[in-house]
Amino acid sequence: MKKRIAVLAGDGIGPEIMKEGLKVLGTIAKHFNHTFTYKEALVGGCAYDKYGHPLPDETKEICNNSDAIYFGAVGGSKWENLPPELTPERGALLPLRGMYHLFANLRPAIIFGPLADSASLKSERLEGGLDVLIVRELTGGIYFGRNKVKSLTLHEGAVQGNYAVDYMIYSVPEIERIAAVACDAAMKRSKKLTSVDKANVLESSKLWRKVVTDYVQTRFPQIQLNHLYVDNAAMQLATNPKQFDVIVTENMFGDILSDLASAITGSIGMLPSASLSKTGFGLFEPIHGSAPDIAGQNKANPLAQILSGAMMLKYAFGLNAESKAIEQAIMKVLEDGYRTGDLANKATQKEKILSTSQMGDKVVEYLST
Numbered sequence: 001m002k003k004r005i006a007v008l009a010g011d012g013i014g015p016e017i018m019k020e021g022l023k024v025l026g027t028i029a030k031h032f033n034h035t036f037t038y039k040e041a042l043v044g045g046c047a048y049d050k051y052g053h054p055l056p057d058e059t060k061e062i063c064n065n066s067d068a069i070y071f072g073a074v075g076g077s078k079w080e081n082l083p084p085e086l087t088p089e090r091g092a093l094l095p096l097r098g099m100y101h102l103f104a105n106l107r108p109a110i111i112f113g114p115l116a117d118s119a120s121l122k123s124e125r126l127e128g129g130l131d132v133l134i135v136r137e138l139t140g141g142i143y144f145g146r147n148k149v150k151s152l153t154l155h156e157g158a159v160q161g162n163y164a165v166d167y168m169i170y171s172v173p174e175i176e177r178i179a180a181v182a183c184d185a186a187m188k189r190s191k192k193l194t195s196v197d198k199a200n201v202l203e204s205s206k207l208w209r210k211v212v213t214d215y216v217q218t219r220f221p222q223i224q225l226n227h228l229y230v231d232n233a234a235m236q237l238a239t240n241p242k243q244f245d246v247i248v249t250e251n252m253f254g255d256i257l258s259d260l261a262s263a264i265t266g267s268i269g270m271l272p273s274a275s276l277s278k279t280g281f282g283l284f285e286p287i288h289g290s291a292p293d294i295a296g297q298n299k300a301n302p303l304a305q306i307l308s309g310a311m312m313l314k315y316a317f318g319l320n321a322e323s324k325a326i327e328q329a330i331m332k333v334l335e336d337g338y339r340t341g342d343l344a345n346k347a348t349q350k351e352k353i354l355s356t357s358q359m360g361d362k363v364v365e366y367l368s369t
């Protein structure tokens, strides 16, 4: 198989972990006889520094001519006070999600067995592991309200005088299409779906709940659907995460709950994501940020980046065996006690602590045996 991959490493730890992700993809290509061609492009703060814009035309061009986007992380305090449309987040990451219509964000929160000890919950609450899939709506809600407000001409401008405003807007088709993705996932798993909203307060959530309920009832009556308010969902995730299988939720709630889910699985350095459009085109990125505090020290955990590569193989290219091979190699690396610092269990101190590049090398080594 021949595939073109746009490589957008970004800022902070982005380049370090991306290097490891590419090592692993290179190994897969060799073993399974695929040809992946990589085109690197600047995105985020580093692109702003060089071109004066966090998402330069050169980068868009490379993305337009690729089969998938492999993304690291963007942002950092250096660029925080730029005008909003020039910040890495609002000037690059959100526009990328928006312009390729990447509305379906899949965030699997899986506990790799050997990590049960580094998870933040008592291990009896995680007995038998954890495998939750968060399906986060990614191109609507409060993150994108201002674009819609402009087109709906509800109000003019988002900031006036002493006020700052954000709009949480959802349309029926937007909710239906993410419900469809969640139902599809639930049908392949245990047919259990939890929809998270704040319908006791928000109008957009009331609509969300109604549309999800109707969608499931008419199209997938075999799915067992329940609804939770987001505050309760956070509490339930922290106290009894094993009750969940697939969770579907709007953009901001998904952002918050996925960080929480990552803490439950051991470290935010472990959670990958796939952001997909209707056509299957996608952007694949770890859920964590650019961690400027540890950038350049070769100690960041590259596993979420590597696992995002595995998601790319599976969801963008349909390479299931290749994707599985990466997950299994990681499982074995962890079983043998190898950890990056974030995963270290201070109580036992039995693990072998690896640097970013050593962890990438270990995954490659285990892929090759």
Ligand code: IPM
Pocket: 075, 089, 093, 255, 287, 289
């Ligand atoms: C995420 C991140 C982004 C988000 C930021 C960097 C804009 O937190 O992907 O979870 O809020 O979506």
Ligand code: MG
Pocket: 255, 256, 259, 287
């Ligand atoms: Mg986030």
